[in-house]
Amino acid sequence: MDYLIFSLLGLIFGSFFNVVINRLPYGKSIVFPGSACPKCGQEVRWYDNIPVISYILLNGRCRNCGLKISFQYPFVEIITAVITVWLYVKYGMSILFVKYFILCGLLLCAGIIDLNTALDDNFETGIIPDELSLGGIPVGLIFGFIEKSLLISIIGGIIGFLLLFIPGFVYKLVTGKEGMGGGDIKLFAMIGTFLGYKPLFFILFISSFLGAVIGLFFIHIYKRRDYPIPFGPFISLASIIYIFYGEEIIQSYLKMIL
Ligand SMILES: [Zn+2]
Known part of the structure; x- marks a missing residue:
């Protein structure tokens, strides 16, 4: 029932x-x-x-x-x-159910919008609306406050921002091209406020891995290197994987290497 x-x-x-x-x-x-x-x-x-x-x-x-x-x-x-x-x-x-339900909703909408707009000629690149990324940040902080881990939430937001902002900034310095979309950076900061900073490294690794695999697949199919692949859908997918299986995957990985 x-x-x-x-x-x-x-x-x-x-x-x-x-x-x-x-x-x-x-x-x-x-x-x-x-x-x-x-x-x-x-x-x-x-x-x-x-x-x-x-x-x-x-x-x-x-x-x-x-x-x-x-x-x-x-x-x-x-x-x-x-x-x-x-x-x-x-x-x-539980409160975790409510928190993860809201986060999954934001991620699902952000990921699909990024993919849709990347494929839509009316947009230059995929976009992630600020309503979802920036709008989610106070919600993540409120959950941090309720769970008595507001500081971890705040640090999560800051590290989430820096984790994508710094590589994008360095890439731009070196190549002069935009490497990381602002929407991705804001999305990652939002995820940090919900989950805290620790899961961000797992999510970044899994989303980069998935992005690279799918990216190579597209290059192989379309024989084009400039096919713009949005990163948002991979960040969303990796975050949802973390919510359901992240701790289990991290634990079994640690067991494997120790
Ligand atoms: Zn009709």
Whole structure:
């Protein structure tokens, strides 16, 4: 029964995250108006707006004009439901559950927006809206305060900022080119306020590793070295991996080398 409630909660929040993902980078309000088809302008009726189920019933198309609906909608809804149930299984109904749920929501939206805008010709590079990165920082600090670890939260934010700012700054000094996007730096600082400074090294390592592997894969497929690969999605993915398995991975790694 609990699992059912938490899956439904996840689906509803996933539906909201879709609105954030589709509107925030374009400066549109996430509250008003209701969703409408981008082609025919038909407002989406409530019975066509039920997470996942409507997508299946409509066969992934607008009821009015048949425009294909992005697979992103059911994907984000299902992922959010899985994360919600998984967090509940791992952390129960605790302050950690609430904290990680909010952080996962911010990471999911930031990662997908960065990827979407990187692929969108209207944007020069991928972007991570400040509302998510800078907006998350006070929330991370509030959780630090509640958990009586405000200092660790503050240091986490500062180290998160420096960890990406310094290599980007050095790269720019040496090559004259922008190496690290400002959005990535702010996102990393935000993660630091939620998780403290220790996990940041794990997250940086895993996200660089994933980014390098996928990057080489893209270079191999497209035969282009200048394909701009956004870093935000990897930072988000690595942080979510840390939330679920970070401590276990670090422990087994330490056992291996000691
Ligand atoms: Zn339509």
